[in-house]
Amino acid sequence: MIEIDTNEIALELKDVVKTYHKVPVITQLNLQIKKGEFMVLLGPSGCGKSTTLRLIAGLEAPTAGEIRIAGTDRQSHAKASDDIAMVFQDYALYPNMTVYQNLDYALKVHKVPKAARQQRLTKILATLNLTAYQDRLPGQLSGGQKQRVALGRGLAKKSPIFLLDEPLSNIDVQLREKARDEIQDLHQANGQTIVYVTHDQLEAMALGDRIAIMNAGKIQMVDTPDNIYNHPANLFVAQFVGTPQINILAAQYQQGQLQFQGQTLPLTPGQAQALAGQGDQGLDLGIRPEHVLVHSQPAGQPAYPAQVTQIIDYGRYQQLTLAVNADTTLKAITTNNDVTKDTTVYLTFAPKHILLFDHKNQKNIEK
Amino acid sequence: MRPFKANGWHLLLLVICLALILPVLFMVANSFKTLQDSYHTMWQLIPLHPTLKNYQTLSRQVALLRLIWNTFFMATLVTLGKLSTGLLAAYAFQYFHFRGKRWVYFAFVATIFIPFTVTMIPNYLVIAKANLLNTALGVALPQLCDATGIMIFLKAMAKIPRSLIESAYLDQIPTHRLLMNIIIPILRPSIISIGAIFFINSWNEYVWPTLILKDKSSFTLPLALQNYISSEGGTNFPLAMALATIMIIVPLAIYMVFQRYILNSISNSGLK
Numbered sequence: 001m002i003e004i005d006t007n008e009i010a011l012e013l014k015d016v017v018k019t020y021h022k023v024p025v026i027t028q029l030n031l032q033i034k035k036g037e038f039m040v041l042l043g044p045s046g047c048g049k050s051t052t053l054r055l056i057a058g059l060e061a062p063t064a065g066e067i068r069i070a071g072t073d074r075q076s077h078a079k080a081s082d083d084i085a086m087v088f089q090d091y092a093l094y095p096n097m098t099v100y101q102n103l104d105y106a107l108k109v110h111k112v113p114k115a116a117r118q119q120r121l122t123k124i125l126a127t128l129n130l131t132a133y134q135d136r137l138p139g140q141l142s143g144g145q146k147q148r149v150a151l152g153r154g155l156a157k158k159s160p161i162f163l164l165d166e167p168l169s170n171i172d173v174q175l176r177e178k179a180r181d182e183i184q185d186l187h188q189a190n191g192q193t194i195v196y197v198t199h200d201q202l203e204a205m206a207l208g209d210r211i212a213i214m215n216a217g218k219i220q221m222v223d224t225p226d227n228i229y230n231h232p233a234n235l236f237v238a239q240f241v242g243t244p245q246i247n248i249l250a251a252q253y254q255q256g257q258l259q260f261q262g263q264t265l266p267l268t269p270g271q272a273q274a275l276a277g278q279g280d281q282g283l284d285l286g287i288r289p290e291h292v293l294v295h296s297q298p299a300g301q302p303a304y305p306a307q308v309t310q311i312i313d314y315g316r317y318q319q320l321t322l323a324v325n326a327d328t329t330l331k332a333i334t335t336n337n338d339v340t341k342d343t344t345v346y347l348t349f350a351p352k353h354i355l356l357f358d359h360k361n362q363k364n365i366e367k
Numbered sequence: 368m369r370p371f372k373a374n375g376w377h378l379l380l381l382v383i384c385l386a387l388i389l390p391v392l393f394m395v396a397n398s399f400k401t402l403q404d405s406y407h408t409m410w411q412l413i414p415l416h417p418t419l420k421n422y423q424t425l426s427r428q429v430a431l432l433r434l435i436w437n438t439f440f441m442a443t444l445v446t447l448g449k450l451s452t453g454l455l456a457a458y459a460f461q462y463f464h465f466r467g468k469r470w471v472y473f474a475f476v477a478t479i480f481i482p483f484t485v486t487m488i489p490n491y492l493v494i495a496k497a498n499l500l501n502t503a504l505g506v507a508l509p510q511l512c513d514a515t516g517i518m519i520f521l522k523a524m525a526k527i528p529r530s531l532i533e534s535a536y537l538d539q540i541p542t543h544r545l546l547m548n549i550i551i552p553i554l555r556p557s558i559i560s561i562g563a564i565f566f567i568n569s570w571n572e573y574v575w576p577t578l579i580l581k582d583k584s585s586f587t588l589p590l591a592l593q594n595y596i597s598s599e600g601g602t603n604f605p606l607a608m609a610l611a612t613i614m615i616i617v618p619l620a621i622y623m624v625f626q627r628y629i630l631n632s633i634s635n636s637g638l639k
Contacts, residue, residue, distance in 0.1 A: 059533050081539050092530035096552035105548070106538035157538070 009071070010035040010161060010193040011056065016065035018051055018217075025051050027217045029065070035160075038187050038194045040208035042201060044240070048217040049197045053163050056195060057086050069161065085154035086163040090170065091146045093138040099149050100125070100134040103156045124152045127186070144175045151186065164196045168203060180206055201241050205229070213237050231355075235362040238286050238355060244319055247292065247330035251285040251356070253278065258356070260285060261324055263302035266351045274365045275356075283365070286355035292332035294320065294339060295346045303346040306330075311341050322347065391615070398422070398609035405605045421609035429591055430584075431613065437503065438587040439617065441576070442569040444507040449565045450558060453516025458546055460517070461524040462532060472521075475514045483574070491578050505579045506587075510569070516561060523557040524550065559628040567618045588614040 011033040018026040026048045033039045041049040054060045055067060058074055058081060067074035069083050093102050103124065107117045125131045128148040138146055147167055154162055167183070168176050184207055187194055198204055204211050205225040212222040213236075221233040232238035238246045251260040253275055258265045265285075267275070295303065309329070310321035320332045320339060324347070332347070339345060356365045392412050397405050398421055400414040408415060425431060459465075460472050490509045499505030527550065535545050551558065573589040580586055592614060595607040622629065 057533075057537060059536070081537050084537060086534070086537050088530040088534060090528055090530050092528060092534040094531065094549055096549065096555075106540065109538070109540055109544055153534075 008035050009033070010037070010069070011195070012066075012068040013052070013056070014066040014068065016052075016055060016062045016067060018048075018055060018060065019063045025217050026055070026062075029217070029219060031212055031219060031222065033193060033195060035193055036191045038184075038196065038207055038209040040204040040211045041195065041197045041214060042204040042208075042211050042240075043199065043214035043220075045199055047214040049199075049214050050165060052214070053086075053165055053195060053197050056161075057084055057163055083159050084161045084163060085157040085159040087147075087150045087154050087165065087167045089166045091138075091150040091167075093146060093149055093153070095138050098135050098137055099130055099141070099152075102138070102149055103152050106153075107156060120158075121152075121156060124155050127155075127189075128152050128182075143171045144179055147171055147179060148182070151183070155186070155190070160193060162192045162194045164194065166198055167196075168198070168200075176203075183207065201243075205241075213240060215240070231364070231366070232286075233364055233367050235284060235286070235357045238357070238364075242288055244289050244331045244333070246286045246288050246355075248357075249285045249287070249328060249330065251283045252280065253283050254280045258283070258285075258354075260302075261304055261328065263304070265302060265349065265354065268352055268354070270366050271354075271356055282359040284357040284359055284362070286357060287330070287349050287353060289319070289331040289333045291350050291353035292322075292330060293348045293350065294322075294332050294334050295348065296338070298346045300348055303348050305344050306347050308339055308341050308343055308345055311339065313337070394608050394611050394615075397605050398612045400605050402603065402605055405608075421605045422613075424606060425609055425613075429610075433584065434586060434588050434591050435613070435617070437585060438570055438589075438614075441503040441506050441587055442566050444503060445510045445569040446562050446566040448507060448511030449513040449516050450562050452512045453520050453561075454546070454551065454554075454558070456512075456517045457520035457524055458550065460521055475517055477514075479514045479518075487575070487578070490575075494579060500579055501582045501585045502579075503585070506572075506576050509575075513565070516565070519557065519561055520554065523554050527553055556628045559625050563621055563625045563629050566621060570614075570618055 009032050011031075013029050013031045016026055016029040017024065029048075029052065031039075031052075041052055043049045051060065055062050056074075094105065097105060100121065103121050104117055107120075112120075122131075125134055128151060130145070130148055130152060133141060133145060138149065141149065147170070150167065154164075164183070168179050171179055180203060183196075187207075196204075196207060205228075208225055210222055210224055211228050213220045213228065215236050221228060221237045223231075223233075228237060229241055232241065235248065239248065249260065251258060251265070253259070256275075258267050258271075298305075304324050306322040306324045308320055309323050312319040317333050317335045318337055318339070320334060321329060322332055322345065323329045330347075357363065358365055393410075396412045396414060397409065399417045399419070400408070401416055401418055401420065404411075404415050456475070460468060486509070494500060494505045494508065497505075497508075499508065531549065532545070535549060540549075571589060572587075573593070576587050576590055577593070580590060588610070592607060592610050595610055596602050
């Protein structure tokens with residue numbers, strides 16, 4: 001990993017462990033989040049991403065390890081909560097207070113002068129298009145509006161760190177994209193450090209400067225969306241990101257060559273270097289469906305004849321299920337709509353898009 | 368719901384309603400009858416010779432306002448006590464972590480199953496020792512806490528989303544503010560309905576006040592009513608009915624004002 005100037009670290013998790021009743025939820029988590037960064041924690045449910053967020057928030061104490069905010073340990077930092085605002089999945093708006101009061105309450109309790117409060121909130125309400133709703137109770141708002149109020153309450157606090165726990169999961173699908181863009185705009189306008197938890201890979205890809213992919217209490221990979229997608233660190237990351245899922249095929253490394261279904265596939269220089277000097281072994285070959293090229297005639301070498309067993313037409317593209325033989329099927333995406341079911345087509349793989357994973361430890365051989 | 372349909376259930380409900388309302392009508396009707404009429408035509412719901420004489424006699428014989436005030440004061444004291452201790456205890460049980468919480472809670476709830484007759488004498492001795500006989504405080508003191516309230520408030524608090532409390536925690540809202548500004552407003556329907564029930568129970572209470580209140584000037588309505596039933600010289604029936612009618616006015620008014628909350632399930636926390 002690249003070394004980052006520690007002055008710029010807003011938030012750091014060092015060897016953090018969390019166990020509940022002796023069941024480990026987080027095992028040895030290390031993560032550095034830069035000032036102003038939009039960090040997304042992505043993973044399947046139960047992977048520990050929400051727990052990580054709750055640890056950062058201070059709602060839970062780590063069993064071991066350290067959480068440092070602006071260089072200070074979370075546990076010994078009495079005013080740490082000042083630095084953190086959080087939006088909960090269910091928004092947690094005070095149901096007995098109007099939109100304005102919800103935003104105002106914490107400031108009022110902490111004796112921020114009335115004029116300053118008013119000025120700050122008027123601006124926030126306007127930014128979030130909530131001015132017209134400021135006297136409504138949360139019960140009278142739509143999901144999207146509630147979510148904006150929750151964001152506003154976080155913004156009102158002016159904390160440098162903003163934690164968001166699946167803030168879009170309770171919003172109608174049609175509005176989700178809009179809400180997502182709003183969050184992005186807010187981040188760009190305010191430059192806060194954001195830690196955003198989601199299980200939705202599209203949301204993660206769209207929002208994150210970097211994404212931390214988690215599984216089973218561990219971080220699998222932390223990188224930009226581009227690297228996560230194109231250079232996944234291991235099989236889990238490769239399979240978790242991308243729809244339809246990446247094709248994972250059994251290949252062999254024999255006498256310095258990559259063999260798949262009786263033909264030799266070229267290795268990239270990086271792969272050749274990583275495998276140089278290694279003995280024969282089984283490898284997992286990963287190729288994303290959009291990188292499986294489908295031809296009606298054998299074109300170029302090596303090409304694999306395959307039977308088209310299923311076509312799902314999504315309009316914008318077609319998803320094909322292709323059987324190379326009884327044991328080996330893969331998915332491909334085409335946009336030309338000229339393939340018919342139960343015919344034979346010929347497949348080629350673009351060499352630079354072929355990913356190779358160690359069959360034993362499931363790691364990308366290039367990492 | 369469909370318009371009234373006289374199926375079996377409705378008939379049954381009608382019978383139950385009548386059975387419940389009849390004694391009330393009987394009481395009100397007889398309070399407006401003369402002594403003679405009340406003996407001859409006791410079951411007649413419309414008095415033959417309606418009269419206000421019973422109420423006039425009552426107001427001459429007893430200090431009605433004083434009685435109502437005594438009862439009201441005592442019931443209010445008990446209700447406020449039960450509500451505030453119940454809310455505070457439930458809050459602690461719900462949101463604080465301390466050793467043996469479960470056992471303390473069980474011990475509290477177990478007190479519900481101790482019959483009044485068991486605690487009656489020890490409580491009386493304590494109140495007598497504390498020189499609180501003949502006072503409303505003496506009546507109220509042993510009743511200021513009630514595990515029923517704790518239990519119901521705890522159930523209602525459990526329905527408040529955890530995230531709301533956590534959000535307040537992150538905003539560093541002090542505990543007393545959280546209770547006053549967020550929890551209590553959310554629980555308002557529960558508090559009102561439980562409060563009304565506590566109040567009405569206390570208003571009607573008889574046995575314990577008879578032990579503590581000896582002096583007529585400290586009497587509550589149920590005690591005064593007892594004076595008109597089978598006291599020496601026989602029961603003046605319409606007079607007793609008139610006092611009973613006066614006695615139900617306050618609970619009735621409370622019920623009518625807070626009907627909406629009381630009819631709502633008492634477990635409703637008001638969040639939806």
